[in-house]
Amino acid sequence: MKKDHKDVSMAVIRRLPKYHRRLKELMEKDVTRISSKELSGMIGFTASQIRQDLNCFGGFGQQGYGYDVSELYTEISRILGLTEHYNTVIVGAGNLGQAIANYSNFEKKGFHVLALFEKNPRLIGLKIRDVPVLDIDELEEFAKNKSVDIGVICTNSENAQDVADQLVKLPVKAVWNFAPVDIILPENIVQENVHLSDSLFVISYLLKMQRDEQQNP
Amino acid sequence: MKKDHKDVSMAVIRRLPKYHRRLKELMEKDVTRISSKELSGMIGFTASQIRQDLNCFGGFGQQGYGYDVSELYTEISRILGLTEHYNTVIVGAGNLGQAIANYSNFEKKGFHVLALFEKNPRLIGLKIRDVPVLDIDELEEFAKNKSVDIGVICTNSENAQDVADQLVKLPVKAVWNFAPVDIILPENIVQENVHLSDSLFVISYLLKMQRDEQQNP
DNA sequence: TAGATTGTTAATCGATTAACAATC
DNA sequence: TAGATTGTTAATCGATTAACAATC
CATH class of the missing domain: 3.40.50.720 (NAD(P)-binding Rossmann-like Domain)
Known part of the structure; x- marks a missing residue:
């Protein structure tokens, strides 16, 4: 079940476009998976914050593996409403x-x-x-x-x-x-x-x- | 003595341009004084926050009176470095x-x-x-x-x-x-x-x- | 002076970070 | 299985709000 739009703070929402942008870049580099720690290194948020942010909307990762870049990108696109016209x-x-x-x-x-x-x-x-x-x-x-x-x-x-x-x-x-x-x-x-x-x-x-x-x- | 640039948080700094803008508008309407409470009403921050923000840089107000619009505008211009080229x-x-x-x-x-x-x-x-x-x-x-x-x-x-x-x-x-x-x-x-x-x-x-x-x- | 409003300290609230059990 | 890394709870930090004594 996808939890969306509970009462997510604006601080979190304003970080979403940055995740979106970075994941796009990763896809273009053919990176298929990424851990919160690796993402932290390139995006400048703490790994903890990244996991907290994403978990406002659902558990998109997998323990011991990390996140599927393409899947996460799609999810964030959907969360941001970029699948709409x-x-x-x-x-x-x-x-x-x-x-x-x-x-x-x-x-x-x-x-x-x-x-x-x-x-x-x-x-x-x-x-x-x-x-x-x-x-x-x-x-x-x-x-x-x-x-x-x-x-x-x-x-x-x-x-x-x-x-x-x-x-x-x-x-x-x-x-x-x-x-x-x-x-x-x-x-x-x-x-x-x-x-x-x-x-x-x-x-x-x-x-x-x-x-x-x-x-x- | 003017205290400037101690370690003022970015949250405060990003509000300064808005004060600047609103004070300009007040000057154009020939308003000469304003209390934190009045300013709160028009700017949407709490009066308490306004006083806190301004006091990061110095005591620009006067008890029982409020703030001199023109003086405060000048001070914020200076704080923002808008007196420089x-x-x-x-x-x-x-x-x-x-x-x-x-x-x-x-x-x-x-x-x-x-x-x-x-x-x-x-x-x-x-x-x-x-x-x-x-x-x-x-x-x-x-x-x-x-x-x-x-x-x-x-x-x-x-x-x-x-x-x-x-x-x-x-x-x-x-x-x-x-x-x-x-x-x-x-x-x-x-x-x-x-x-x-x-x-x-x-x-x-x-x-x-x-x-x-x-x-x- | 009395009333108003600041400057400032204390209390609260929210957001970030740390920790760790769950689990892939 | 063992190692890695998440999801989530608890602890910390910082920012906002409330309160009030100082004072114009």
């Missing part, structure tokens, strides 16, 4: 929106981009890898009779909340926000923020720390 | 590299993009907001006599480690990696990864969970 729309067809639309790996994993939406007339009408850039005013009409799972916000901060509200009305089930603001969404909508500046500011902090340490050792 | 180079001038080069907010915060580097001849010679796109083979020569603080990797996975190695040789002090692989760097180099697919996969997981819950309530 998702329809997405991207709002904002600037460089970032285009970058995401162009990222063919997402398509491979089942994330299909239906269209990009823009207000800049220069961009409307373009095609990004066969995906049309449409007028933002057409969004509501476009989404009728379609099931849109994920809305991606690639606009500037000023428009992000407006766009979020429009997406919620479609409705979408999740919002992937790249604008550097904290948008407000209904509780039941999955929200994931990618605040690039936060990440850059952490670099800045760490560089400053390093500099200070060199001065006062 | 950083030179950056971006390797990979595709949509993502261009998006980052175009992001004028970074420039405002002191992150100056010296140049982008590309191997695709169609892109070499372009200018992104006055920033030239140069041949990747010119990187080493270009960096001579220049102090490059941050190298940004916007290439595909295949080239990411090579590029990282080149950046380390320049040298750079930090690597900001957008390729969906785990690159290996010397210990003393600051590394920050933005794995977009990880973020998307977490959305996928949460959507799947939500679906499952609706079926087995």
Whole structure:
């Protein structure tokens, strides 16, 4: 029996994509089995943590043997929901929106981009890898009779909340926000923020720390 | 006396940019003072956590009053090192590299993009907001006599480690990696990864969970 | 001054690590 | 079988929350 989604902590969930990535690499190297200890060596988590993490979802290993790489990869793919298909729309067809639309790996994993939406007339009408850039005013009409799972916000901060509200009305089930603001969404909508500046500011902090340490050792 | 950088946990550090962002918003609304309780209401951390976080770096508040918004903003900017100037180079001038080069907010915060580097001849010679796109083979020569603080990797996975190695040789002090692989760097180099697919996969997981819950309530 | 709110210590909670019996 | 390694429970560690005296 597969136990899934009990109440697994977000800390564990955020490690799953890394397992997924590493197992993929192992498969490409034709490694067929791996122990938690070996995996620990390459992934940087303790062997204990790896076993704990995996056991949130089921016993995928075998005592005395370890884990079958291919099987574990398949399981984690399933746990992450990568065996499903998702329809997405991207709002904002600037460089970032285009970058995401162009990222063919997402398509491979089942994330299909239906269209990009823009207000800049220069961009409307373009095609990004066969995906049309449409007028933002057409969004509501476009989404009728379609099931849109994920809305991606690639606009500037000023428009992000407006766009979020429009997406919620479609409705979408999740919002992937790249604008550097904290948008407000209904509780039941999955929200994931990618605040690039936060990440850059952490670099800045760490560089400053390093500099200070060199001065006062 | 300002206590900085003792051994503040990464959990705290990763919250700092969010304080920074919210305080900016408050300043724009001409709010001059705020209590940890009020801030808690808008930012979603407990008041207790906010006070704990800030006290890692010093006592910026005043009993009975709260915090001076503008002063706290300035302090957090300083703690994050945003009062410094950083030179950056971006390797990979595709949509993502261009998006980052175009992001004028970074420039405002002191992150100056010296140049982008590309191997695709169609892109070499372009200018992104006055920033030239140069041949990747010119990187080493270009960096001579220049102090490059941050190298940004916007290439595909295949080239990411090579590029990282080149950046380390320049040298750079930090690597900001957008390729969906785990690159290996010397210990003393600051590394920050933005794995977009990880973020998307977490959305996928949460959507799947939500679906499952609706079926087995 | 009285009221409000911090800074800080103590208590709780949760996540990570260690240990080991189960078992392949 | 003996050796290896898991799954799982217990111990530890760290982070968050609660409480309250200090003080503006």
